[in-house]
Amino acid sequence: MGQTPHIAVIGGGSTGAGIARDLAMRGLDVTLVEQGNLTHGTTGRMHGLLHSGGRYAVSDQASARECIEENRVLRDIASHCVEMTGGLFVKRPEDSEEYFEEKLEGCRECDIPAEVVTGEEARQMEPHLAKDIDKAISVPDGAIDPFRLVVANAASAQEHGARIETHSKVTDLLVERGEIVGIEVEHGSGPGKRVHGTAGGTEEIRADYVVNATGAWAGRIGDMADLDIEVRPSKGVMTIMNIRQVDTVINRCRPKGDADIVVPHETTAILGTTDEEVEDPEDYPEEQWEVDMMIDTLSELIPMLQEARTIRSFWGVRPLYEPPGVGSTDPTDITRDFFLLDHEERDDLPGMTSIVGGKFTTYRMMGEQISDHVCGKFGIDADCRTADVPLPGSEDFSVLRDYMDEFGLRSPIGRRSVERLGSRADEVLKTDGPNPTVCECEGVTRAEIHDAIEGSGSDLNAVRIRTRASMGNCQGGFCSHRMASELHAEYDEAVVREAWDELLQERWKGQRHALWGEQLSQAALNYALHATTQNRDRDPADGDPVDFSAFDAGRSRAGGVADADVAADGGTDGD
Amino acid sequence: MAIESDVLVVGGGLAGLTGALSAAREGADVRLVSYKQSTLRQASGLVDVLGYTPDGDGPLTDPFAAIQSLPDSHPYRTVGVETVRDALSLFDEAVPTYEGGHTDANALLPTHGGTVKPTARYPAGASAGLASDDRDTLLVGVEEMVDFDAPHVAAHLGAAGVPFDVRGETIRFPGDLRADAKVTRYAKLLDTNGEVAVRGRKVPARDALAQRVNPLLEGEARVGFPAILGDDEPGAIRAALGEKLGVDVFEVPMGPPSLPGLRLEDALFDALDAAGVSIETGNPVVDVDGDDRVERVFVEKNGARIPNSADQYVLATGGFVGKGIESDREGVSEPVFDCHVPHAEDRYDWFETELFGDHAFARYGVATDDDLRPLDASERPEFDNLRAAGSVLGGYDFAAEKSGSGVSIATGYAAGQRAAQEAR
Numbered sequence: 001m002g003q004t005p006h007i008a009v010i011g012g013g014s015t016g017a018g019i020a021r022d023l024a025m026r027g028l029d030v031t032l033v034e035q036g037n038l039t040h041g042t043t044g045r046m047h048g049l050l051h052s053g054g055r056y057a058v059s060d061q062a063s064a065r066e067c068i069e070e071n072r073v074l075r076d077i078a079s080h081c082v083e084m085t086g087g088l089f090v091k092r093p094e095d096s097e098e099y100f101e102e103k104l105e106g107c108r109e110c111d112i113p114a115e116v117v118t119g120e121e122a123r124q125m126e127p128h129l130a131k132d133i134d135k136a137i138s139v140p141d142g143a144i145d146p147f148r149l150v151v152a153n154a155a156s157a158q159e160h161g162a163r164i165e166t167h168s169k170v171t172d173l174l175v176e177r178g179e180i181v182g183i184e185v186e187h188g189s190g191p192g193k194r195v196h197g198t199a200g201g202t203e204e205i206r207a208d209y210v211v212n213a214t215g216a217w218a219g220r221i222g223d224m225a226d227l228d229i230e231v232r233p234s235k236g237v238m239t240i241m242n243i244r245q246v247d248t249v250i251n252r253c254r255p256k257g258d259a260d261i262v263v264p265h266e267t268t269a270i271l272g273t274t275d276e277e278v279e280d281p282e283d284y285p286e287e288q289w290e291v292d293m294m295i296d297t298l299s300e301l302i303p304m305l306q307e308a309r310t311i312r313s314f315w316g317v318r319p320l321y322e323p324p325g326v327g328s329t330d331p332t333d334i335t336r337d338f339f340l341l342d343h344e345e346r347d348d349l350p351g352m353t354s355i356v357g358g359k360f361t362t363y364r365m366m367g368e369q370i371s372d373h374v375c376g377k378f379g380i381d382a383d384c385r386t387a388d389v390p391l392p393g394s395e396d397f398s399v400l401r402d403y404m405d406e407f408g409l410r411s412p413i414g415r416r417s418v419e420r421l422g423s424r425a426d427e428v429l430k431t432d433g434p435n436p437t438v439c440e441c442e443g444v445t446r447a448e449i450h451d452a453i454e455g456s457g458s459d460l461n462a463v464r465i466r467t468r469a470s471m472g473n474c475q476g477g478f479c480s481h482r483m484a485s486e487l488h489a490e491y492d493e494a495v496v497r498e499a500w501d502e503l504l505q506e507r508w509k510g511q512r513h514a515l516w517g518e519q520l521s522q523a524a525l526n527y528a529l530h531a532t533t534q535n536r537d538r539d540p541a542d543g544d545p546v547d548f549s550a551f552d553a554g555r556s557r558a559g560g561v562a563d564a565d566v567a568a569d570g571g572t573d574g575d
Numbered sequence: 576m577a578i579e580s581d582v583l584v585v586g587g588g589l590a591g592l593t594g595a596l597s598a599a600r601e602g603a604d605v606r607l608v609s610y611k612q613s614t615l616r617q618a619s620g621l622v623d624v625l626g627y628t629p630d631g632d633g634p635l636t637d638p639f640a641a642i643q644s645l646p647d648s649h650p651y652r653t654v655g656v657e658t659v660r661d662a663l664s665l666f667d668e669a670v671p672t673y674e675g676g677h678t679d680a681n682a683l684l685p686t687h688g689g690t691v692k693p694t695a696r697y698p699a700g701a702s703a704g705l706a707s708d709d710r711d712t713l714l715v716g717v718e719e720m721v722d723f724d725a726p727h728v729a730a731h732l733g734a735a736g737v738p739f740d741v742r743g744e745t746i747r748f749p750g751d752l753r754a755d756a757k758v759t760r761y762a763k764l765l766d767t768n769g770e771v772a773v774r775g776r777k778v779p780a781r782d783a784l785a786q787r788v789n790p791l792l793e794g795e796a797r798v799g800f801p802a803i804l805g806d807d808e809p810g811a812i813r814a815a816l817g818e819k820l821g822v823d824v825f826e827v828p829m830g831p832p833s834l835p836g837l838r839l840e841d842a843l844f845d846a847l848d849a850a851g852v853s854i855e856t857g858n859p860v861v862d863v864d865g866d867d868r869v870e871r872v873f874v875e876k877n878g879a880r881i882p883n884s885a886d887q888y889v890l891a892t893g894g895f896v897g898k899g900i901e902s903d904r905e906g907v908s909e910p911v912f913d914c915h916v917p918h919a920e921d922r923y924d925w926f927e928t929e930l931f932g933d934h935a936f937a938r939y940g941v942a943t944d945d946d947l948r949p950l951d952a953s954e955r956p957e958f959d960n961l962r963a964a965g966s967v968l969g970g971y972d973f974a975a976e977k978s979g980s981g982v983s984i985a986t987g988y989a990a991g992q993r994a995a996q997e998a999r
């Protein structure tokens with residue numbers, strides 16, 4: 001071919017970002033386009049479990065083997081995104097003994113380190129487990145931060161020359177002479193980083209090959225070239241608690257079921273989940289019973305959840321794929337494996353392969369296989385290096401230093417910043433000016449916010465997922481305006497105002513499913529802070545002009561004292 | 576033997592404090608029991624009466640005129656506009672450091688979020704900042720302080736169309752305060768006017784602050800700071816800075832911990848002391864005895880339950896924020912007297928999808944008769960001798976209307992007065 005092939009990757013989830021990194025490291029030209037932020041899709045709405053494979057050890061051993069293999073790889077290359085919490089499969093008296101044995105056996109068959117612990121030992125590890133737990137199997141489950149992992153993959157791809165376009169939606173596939181030759185993209189705000197208020201535009205991106213990594217949306221991309229891709233989106237709910245009731249991943253040891261896992265994640269514990277097929281990956285009901293079920297069912301394992309405070313709930317859709325002809329009726333029966341659909345072989349339309357199904361834990365392996373496939377198309381012989389080269393942030397980073405003195409941060413905040421940033425800590429935190437805390441719940445400092453702004457433009461939700469700012473107990477009540485102010489250092493007030501409103505609205509969205517008890521009191525406080533103290537809900541900058549002269553100008557200002565009997569209908573007519 | 580009084584006020588926020596004061600002024604023997612710090616710690620310290628109609632029209636120039644058109648269920652309609660005026664007169668007299676009483680018109684004050692908002696009474700420290708005053712303004716922020724970004728606030732005020740030029744500058748605060756120092760640390764330093772090191776010399780903090788700001792002035796007639804100018808000596812600090820800078824100095828209210836709110840709380844406690852009210856703080860009322868009448872309440876103190884009895888009681892325990900109203904997945908309740916709180920059965924009907932939608936939860940609280948007595952589910956008074964005041968009341972969304980402190984003062988005043996009159 002002579003020239004370096006240019007590959008367009010559609011989808012900025014774990015799969016797309018993993019592919020972009022792999023291809024770029026192999027020397028190909030890559031453009032990744034994502035309609036929202038990175039992780040806008042399922043990747044930003046998942047449980048955060050780094051699978052040991054234990055969950056699939058009975059039902060789907062091929063997936064289980066892939067999981068444990070990748071689990072080991074990610075601990076290495078993404079150490080700053082992983083917390084090795086360990087996991088337990090917990091058996092209650094009413095759960096089947098036979099299944100417990102099968103699980104143990106299955107783990108051993110799949111090379112997943114597994115050990116039986118007694119009920120008492122399990123409660124020593126996790127004191128809030130129910131008193132009547134029989135026993136448990138311990139496995140190397142972990143917690144993983146999907147946001148930072150995807151951002152790190154994208155950053156690495158960029159370092160290797162890839163172009164990353166977020167807020168750019170693929171609106172069509174370019175088909176010429178029976179071949180896909182590129183994509184048509186609609187930019188939300190012009191190419192490059194997102195800046196609110198910048199005009200967008202359409203761009204035709206021509207490519208030598210297109211990879212469709214749009215997960216649950218894959219069928220829609222297929223439709224653009226009359227290809228049938230039978231993705232079966234299946235939704236699941238996750239409910240976030242305000243503290244970590246457990247420090248270990250707790251699974252219920254029974255065949256399959258809803259509400260059977262709790263994953264500790266940063267300062268929170270996340271309860272999940274359900275599995276229910278939906279028509280549309282963007283528009284499906286989010287319902288009260290689902291949240292109630294998480295709390296009620298998982299309380300059987302961890303009784304204190306019944307009274308605990310939740311801060312929000314969210315839903316994600318699995319991009320499940322089933323090869324034609326299998327015909328599972330229950331989505332829980334559909335395989336968790338992934339598939340490459342080469343549309344040349346499958347549909348006689350060269351130029352594109354779709355990758356569907358799979359799991360977050362195996363994203364890198366998926367990336368490797370499809371990159372092999374793409375390289376094969378071009379006769380390129382290049383080794384995959386993604387399993388060996390650490391991601392940015394995880395390079396020789398072994399000891400967590402105490403950064404308190406070095407960065408003048410209070411110790412717990414320093415520790416958390418460093419955990420988040422990994423080997424990038426020096427680069428990010430060494431600033432000239434003072435570095436106050438912007439988000440107290442999550443311990444995020446000004447320097448981290450500015451680093452995120454540099455990487456993501458004027459988008460505060462993108463800053464949020466990179467830093468965790470506004471993701472703790474107060475859900476942005478105390479820090480949204482601070483984040484907006486930090487953005488003002490780089491962008492105009494009008495841009496900032498739009499980004500700020502967007503952040504507030506997004507924060508509200510998930511909290512709605514947690515509005516009782518302390519979190520409702522928190523919401524009432526946030527509402528008062530934003531609407532009363534800041535008057536954000538009636539910002540005159542967004543509304544009609546105000547007739548300032550009709551209001552009190554102060555006792556001492558001669559001539560400024562307003563008339564006592566001005567009209568009651570307000571000064572909204574601005575003369 | 577129970578501790579006895581004519582009137583017992585439960586809750587020491589703006590409503591309870593005003594209620595206790597008005598009852599004492601009526602000549603009653605008053606006792607106030609309050610658990611934790613009130614919402615004033617969080618609130619801006621501004622006294623809003625009514626800034627917008629429930630439909631969102633506004634900003635209203637005359638809150639009093641607009642009260643007549645509020646729905647019947649609104650607490651202002653329960654007490655009537657004349658009572659609102661009387662209550663504010665009592666407030667003006669008890670807290671002479673507040674302004675705004677010279678006119679019925681609302682004032683527009685800059686917020687730390689960069690908007691302006693309508694309010695009826697404001698601390699003297701904020702008065703030079705009124706947005707209807709057309710003098711050019713310099714806002715000064717502190718680099719270490721993330722709650723007030725002066726250039727951002729200034730730009731936003733400009734977009735809000737204020738009738739003056741406004742600029743923002745950011746300074747390093749004199750003295751070696753840590754990056755995460757609390758506002759009270761700044762306040763204390765200015766209160767004591769402690770010496771700070773400036774290029775090797777010791778300089779009093781107020782002078783040092785003025786020296787930092789002076790070169791930034793470009794002829795503005797007034798300078799606004801975040802509300803950190805002292806806890807005990809705000810007037811003296813403003814005067815000193817004003818003199819050294821040759822300008823009027825004002826503060827922009829901020830979020831928690833809010834110094835203006837805390838100063839207001841202190842002022843009201845002083846007024847209660849002067850009026851001879853007996854005050855107990857730090858312990859909650861946990862239980863109640865009585866059927867048609869409240870016979871006594873129990874205050875929990877170091878594990879013991881101490882009975883307190885009175886002829887008349889005032890419930891002023893706050894709303895969701897003050898924890899006077901509570902909820903769980905099943906419903907909404909008032910935990911002390913177990914008064915009925917009307918609310919939708921399905922908790923997904925408690926809120927709207929839009930962030931600033933017409934949230935039902937914001938209006939949850941007890942419903943009362945014309946005498947402010949909480950009503951049970953069949954609309955009969957829960958107790959003959961119990962009245963409710965402040966944000967424990969339902970029927971209004973103070974955040975949307977900007978009416979929080981006004982309703983607390985008006986209903987606290989009315990409940991205290993009526994309780995005292997009936998106790999005679």
Ligand SMILES: Cc1cc2nc3c(=O)[nH]c(=O)nc-3n(C[C@H](O)[C@H](O)[C@H](O)COP(=O)(O)OP(=O)(O)OC[C@H]3O[C@@H](n4cnc5c(N)ncnc54)[C@H](O)[C@@H]3O)c2cc1C
Pocket residue numbers: 010011012013014015016033034035036038039040041042043044045046047048049050051168169170171213214215216217221234235236237238273274315316317318319357358359360361362
């Ligand atoms: C409830 C739930 C819990 C889960 N928990 C776990 C877990 O604990 N551990 C685990 O390993 N896995 C878990 N998974 C599975 C895992 O989340 C997914 O398999 C994985 O995140 C899929 O990533 P993806 O990149 O393929 O898809 P996505 O993350 O959905 O990425 C596809 C992207 O394509 C974009 N896109 C779509 N259309 C267009 C267009 N026209 N133009 C441009 N961009 C477009 C979307 O915006 C989206 O960002 C869970 C899944 C669910 C639903």
Ligand SMILES: Cc1cc2nc3c(=O)[nH]c(=O)nc-3n(C[C@H](O)[C@H](O)[C@H](O)COP(=O)(O)OP(=O)(O)OC[C@H]3O[C@@H](n4cnc5c(N)ncnc54)[C@H](O)[C@@H]3O)c2cc1C
Pocket residue numbers: 525528529532533585586587588589590591592608609610611612613614615617618619620621622623624858859860861891892893894896897898899911964965966967973977978979980981983
């Ligand atoms: C963030 C915020 C900003 C605000 N900004 C403004 C503003 O700018 N302008 C304005 O006008 N209004 C504002 N408000 C509203 C105003 O502050 C409140 O409406 C008002 O202070 C409520 O007073 P309250 O006395 O009813 O309740 P609270 O202040 O909540 O007081 C209730 C008191 O009762 C005590 N208590 C509770 N339970 C018990 C018990 N069992 N036993 C004993 N004591 C108990 C509590 O500890 C507390 O001290 C704001 C409110 C908030 C939350």
